[in-house]
Amino acid sequence: MKTTGKSFIAIVFTMFMLILAGCNAIDTGSNTEAAGGEGKEPAKKGELKIGLTVGTLANPFFVSMSKGAEEAAKEMGAELISVSADYDLAKQTSQIEDFITKKVDLILLNAVDSKGIAGAVAQAKSAGIPVVAVDVAAEGGVDSVVTSDNYQAGKLAGEYVVEQLGGKGNIAVIDGPPVSAVTDRIQGFEDAIKESEIKVIAKQNGEGNREKALSVTENILQAHSKGSIQAIFAINDPEGLGVKIAQEQANRGDEFFIVGVDGAPEAVDALKEKKSFAATSAQHPDDMMKKAIEIGKDIIDGKEVEKLVKVPVELVTQENVDSYKGW
Numbered sequence: 001m002k003t004t005g006k007s008f009i010a011i012v013f014t015m016f017m018l019i020l021a022g023c024n025a026i027d028t029g030s031n032t033e034a035a036g037g038e039g040k041e042p043a044k045k046g047e048l049k050i051g052l053t054v055g056t057l058a059n060p061f062f063v064s065m066s067k068g069a070e071e072a073a074k075e076m077g078a079e080l081i082s083v084s085a086d087y088d089l090a091k092q093t094s095q096i097e098d099f100i101t102k103k104v105d106l107i108l109l110n111a112v113d114s115k116g117i118a119g120a121v122a123q124a125k126s127a128g129i130p131v132v133a134v135d136v137a138a139e140g141g142v143d144s145v146v147t148s149d150n151y152q153a154g155k156l157a158g159e160y161v162v163e164q165l166g167g168k169g170n171i172a173v174i175d176g177p178p179v180s181a182v183t184d185r186i187q188g189f190e191d192a193i194k195e196s197e198i199k200v201i202a203k204q205n206g207e208g209n210r211e212k213a214l215s216v217t218e219n220i221l222q223a224h225s226k227g228s229i230q231a232i233f234a235i236n237d238p239e240g241l242g243v244k245i246a247q248e249q250a251n252r253g254d255e256f257f258i259v260g261v262d263g264a265p266e267a268v269d270a271l272k273e274k275k276s277f278a279a280t281s282a283q284h285p286d287d288m289m290k291k292a293i294e295i296g297k298d299i300i301d302g303k304e305v306e307k308l309v310k311v312p313v314e315l316v317t318q319e320n321v322d323s324y325k326g327w
Contacts, residue, residue, distance in 0.1 A: 048078035048300070050293065051099035053092050054110040055177070057084040058209065059238055060264045061285050062110065064327045065135065068286030069108065072293040087177060087208065089116045096120040100127045106296040107131045108289070111138040114179045130299040134292045135285070137180040143299050146292040147181060149310040150261075153281035154185035154235075156315040157259045158192025160279050161231050164257065168197035169230035171256075172220050174206040174213050174243060176235040182208075185235050185261055185281075201229070206239040213242030221250045234260045237267035237280055244270060244277055263316055263326065271321040279317040286327060287311060 052069050054062040066082050073080040081104065085092035092112050099107050100123060107124050111117045114137055121140025124131050131138075133145040161171065173189070176182040193200075202220045206213030213234060220229075234240035240260030247253055253276050260267055263282025270277035288311045295305045316324045 048073075048076065048106070048297070049102070049104045050078050050080050050106045050108060050296070051096075051102070051104040052080060052082045052108040052110075053085050053095045053099075054082070055084075055112050055179075055208070056086050058086075059236070060266070060327075061236070061262050061283070065110065065285040065289045068289035069293060071286070072290040076293070076297065078293075085110075085112050087112050089113045092117060093120040096124055100124055100129065104129060105300055106293075108292055108296065109133050109138055109142070110135050111179055112177060114138050116178075130296060132292045132296045132299070134289060135181055144292075144295050144305050144307055144309065146288055146295060146309045147311065148283040148288060148313050150181045150184035150313075151188040152310075153261045153283070153313045154188025154190075155192045156188075156281045156313065157185075157233055157261060157279065158189040160259060160315060160317070161189075161233060162193055162196045162198060164278070165196075165198060165230055170199050170201045170224075170228055171231040171233065172202040172204075172217075172224075172229055173200055174204060174216065174232065174234040174239045176206060176208040176239065182235050189233055206234065206242065208236055208239065210238045210242035210245070213239035214246045215242075217243045217246035218250070221246060221252060226252060226255060229256045231256050232258050234258065236260060237262035237264040240277065240280070241266055241270065247276060261313075263314075263324065265326060268316070268321060268324065268326055271316065271318050274318050279315060281313045282316045282324065283313050284311055284327075 050073055054065060057063055069080055083095050085095060089112050107129055109131055111133060117138050118140035121131050121138055121142055125141045131142045133142045135147050137145045204216035204220060206216055232243050234243055237260040240258050243258050257276050257278040259278055260280040263280050267280045291309060298305050
């Protein structure tokens with residue numbers, strides 16, 4: 001078909017307009033506004049990752065702490081990596097190094113040795129990871145410490161012993177690991193009895209567990225004749241229960257009463273027996289851990305936090321145990 005010059009120009013012009021329209025329809029991706037004209041922030045990828053290392057999961061107290069951490073982490077949509085150090089400083093140090101390698105956003109530390117763990121804490125801080133010490137203080141530059149009022153726990157136990165003994169008598173103390181919670185409890189207990197005529201005739205390290213406390217109590221009972229001890233204070237309930245077993249095996253159940261710290265389920269059962277296990281300064285481990293995670297999140301968000309938070313304790317005895325809610 002023959003075309004005129006004018007027709008050819010018209011065809012070329014039409015093709016040019018179609019090409020131009022097509023170019024304008026291409027989305028270059030440079031416009032970030034939605035159809036309504038409002039800007040939209042891109043979603044953050046990933047979730048908060050938290051590393052938790054506790055002294056030992058063989059102790060119901062730390063199991064309750066871990067459960068509290070799981071609940072709090074779940075509520076904020078965070079991932080929780082929970083491990084047990086089994087009261088081994090080298091193992092806990094390795095666990096913190098592993099947290100650093102995994103690039104966690106927050107480390108929750110229940111130190112097995114408040115001073116010994118300082119190097120690992122410093123490593124985490126150098127990597128830009130905040131560290132919140134839980135239940136016991138830790139050196140090395142932690143951002144905050146969330147703990148029970150352990151001095152109060154020891155003091156309540158001591159006051160109870162003084163009251164029950166009428167301010168005089170002989171007692172034994174079962175000590176524990178070299179952490180601030182233990183030293184604070186011992187200090188509170190000693191301050192409570194110092195104005196009395198009560199004498200500590202034996203003090204042994206139960207290492208925070210039932211088996212060791214049972215063993216050292218056996219030694220104490222062998223070294224001191226029947227009737228020479230009126231009470232034993234143990235720095236936690238697992239130790240207190242170990243003391244109770246040794247007492248029963250030695251057939252000295254009527255000789256002295258036992259006071260512990262924790263408010264653990266087995267200790268509550270022992271209180272309800274109305275026998276030698278007389279009292280425990282009860283902590284709230286789940287609440288403590290939830291508070292620690294809350295503080296850790298505030299640190300990550302750049303907020304100022306308290307350097308030391310103390311969670312109150314309460315004395316549970318055979319007389320009020322039925323009203324105690326427990327863990």
